Amino acid sequence: MNNIETRKNIAALSLSLIILGVAFTSCSEDVGVTPPEEELFTYALPEGFPEIVEPEDNQATEAKVELGRHLFYDKHLSRNLSIACASCHLQEHAFSDPNRVSVGVDDRIGTRNAPSLANVGYNRSLLWEGGVKTLEQQAIVPIIHPDEMDMQTDTLVDRLRGISPYLALFKAAWGDDDITIERITKSLAAFERTIISGETPFDKWKRGNETALSKSALRGERIFFTERGDCFHCHGAFNFTDNIFHNNGLSETEDEGRFRITQYNLDKGKFKTPTLRNIEVTAPYMHDGRLQSLEEVIDHYNNGGDGHSNSDPLIRPLNLTEEEQLDLLNFLKSLTDEEFLTRKDLSDPWQ
Ligand code: HEC
Ligand code: HEC
Known part of the structure; x- marks a missing residue:
């Protein structure tokens, strides 16, 4: 299988995972829970910027964004602990990558340049060909992609359960310290929506x-x-x-x-x-x-x-x-x- 086919298959796989995930959790407490007004995250929007539209079942709170930020910068998300989201989306490069194409675990070379995540919460579709609609769905793609983090979702959940700061972070964000892949991707997405840039x-x-x-x-x-x-x-x-x-x-x-x-x-x-x-x-x-x-x-x-x-x-x-x-x-x-x-x-x- 060439790289492009692998990517296509992973995209399809991740979408079906998400659909499964949504079906599985539709009766869980995380879906559709509106956080109390005072906990909702307030976006610091530059003048003239439209409102950020959040999915109904993932309204941001300060605690969720904080958890998402910890995950974004955590190399535990990759199979061999070598890369974090932030390894390919560097803040000093406006959350893009100075490498021509991305370099994943074991120095595996991808086919595309990682775009800036500045104002990514406004994008109507994601990835260079627009194949993914929401940040929640996108977040799983680099985690499981063999040329990126190459991680199994259940291994990831088990691993994070063993890292004590996460117990408090998950409790603050989600009401209890249960760690699930759905909570991980939702928290990452909540953090990503706060990556807003408009003071030039x-x-x-x-x-x-x-x-x-x-x-x-x-x-x-x-x-x-x-x-x-x-x-x-x-x-x-x-x-x-x-x-x-x-x-x-x-x-x-x-x-x-x-x-x-x-x-x-x-x-x-x-x-x-x-x-x-x-x-x-x-x-x-x-x-x-x-x-x-x-x-x-x-x-x-x-x-x-x-x-x-x-x-x-x-x-x-x-x-x-x-x-x-x-x-x-x-x-x-x-x-x-x-x-x-x-x-x-x-x-x-x-x-
Ligand atoms: C017909 C639509 C169109 C026009 C007109 C256009 N662009 Fe683009 N621009 C694009 C698209 C699409 C891409 C991404 C192409 C790709 O990667 O294959 C792009 C990419 C770029 C990039 C690289 C961005 C990045 O993050 O890699 C820069 C810089 C840029 N354009 C500047 C300009 C400038 C300056 C002009 C006017 C001289 C211009 N563009 C005119 C559609 C356009
Ligand atoms: C190995 C490098 C690498 C890692 C690690 C990585 N990314 Fe990316 N990211 C990319 C590349 C390359 C693209 C463009 C892929 C494409 O369009 O096919 C991308 C695209 C994206 C996009 C789409 C942006 C847009 O406007 O279309 C988002 C959002 C994103 N990444 C978030 C994340 C998150 C969250 C993580 C961690 C869970 C992460 N990335 C980890 C390389 C990486």
């Missing part, structure tokens, strides 16, 4: 601080948000993504992207538009990390892409001058939220 020079400029952007970045802003660069058609709205799938002109590889889900020919080579928030610190770029720098990305778009039969009509030679390319680069660099990259409430709680 660009946001400050939007809110009226006229000196927050340099003259060059301002000219870049005009290229980005007009037909000159046409970036905004796909990377629009508050999170710089339309949340749908396009081919942005990258040449073909065996990764067929959205086609894996729809089996529709026109979806071959289409991937979910990623957010551009914190893009300066999330290199390398694209679903397979093939581009090393923002200069290379700008070159790619300026050349009208490498040619792909499903390339979006918006991808065409832009003929940007050297100065315009630099302006666009400076605009992209104005999307870095420095505070977010070291914020304590998102950092490793075990340290």
Whole structure:
């Protein structure tokens, strides 16, 4: 089985696991329990950001988010104790991975670059081809994936039962110290929804601080948000993504992207538009990390892409001058939220 098939099978397996899990627990106390008002988590939303929509059966509380943060940073989640979620989603890189493609247990090499988790709670679908709908469902995928954490869920539950801080954390979050895979994935998802980033020079400029952007970045802003660069058609709205799938002109590889889900020919080579928030610190770029720098990305778009039969009509030679390319680069660099990259409430709680 090649890597892509393995991934496909794992995705299917994890979905059926989830369905089983939901069926199994639908009579359990965790489903549909609304925590008392005073315990609900209050999201610190930047101005202009929409509300975070939580699943009805997983409303966040401070304690659940805290448990999720401990799990996110815990290498006990991987078979040989070598990696945590945070090993591939690093805070200083806006929760993305500086490796071109991910490296799992026993140095197993994956096929894709780990995307930033900044504002992941707003994504309408997850993974580069959008095959998973909720963070609760997604969380199981890296845990059981052989090229990522390669962990058995029952082994994980047994292992965590032996780690004493978890007894208190689970009790605080869920009312008793019973550890289940459903509680683990729900807590991880609750933490992930708090990974919110929206305090950038660009946001400050939007809110009226006229000196927050340099003259060059301002000219870049005009290229980005007009037909000159046409970036905004796909990377629009508050999170710089339309949340749908396009081919942005990258040449073909065996990764067929959205086609894996729809089996529709026109979806071959289409991937979910990623957010551009914190893009300066999330290199390398694209679903397979093939581009090393923002200069290379700008070159790619300026050349009208490498040619792909499903390339979006918006991808065409832009003929940007050297100065315009630099302006666009400076605009992209104005999307870095420095505070977010070291914020304590998102950092490793075990340290
Ligand atoms: C070995 C590296 C690795 C580990 C460990 C890892 N991830 Fe990822 N993560 C990735 C890669 C690669 C992708 C993109 C996969 C794809 O699209 O097929 C990804 C994608 C995601 C996404 C989808 C984001 C989006 O916007 O589509 C979420 C959410 C996520 N990971 C959360 C987690 C959580 C939670 C954990 C721990 C339980 C975790 N990851 C562990 C590499 C990793
Ligand atoms: C037709 C829609 C579309 C247009 C127009 C577009 N993009 Fe993209 N962009 C995408 C998609 C889809 C991806 C992910 C492609 C992939 O990985 O295969 C992407 C990826 C990127 C990335 C890499 C992000 C990451 O996390 O790896 C950057 C940076 C980027 N685009 C910047 C721009 C800029 C600057 C412009 C304007 C010059 C632009 N884009 C125009 C759809 C678009």
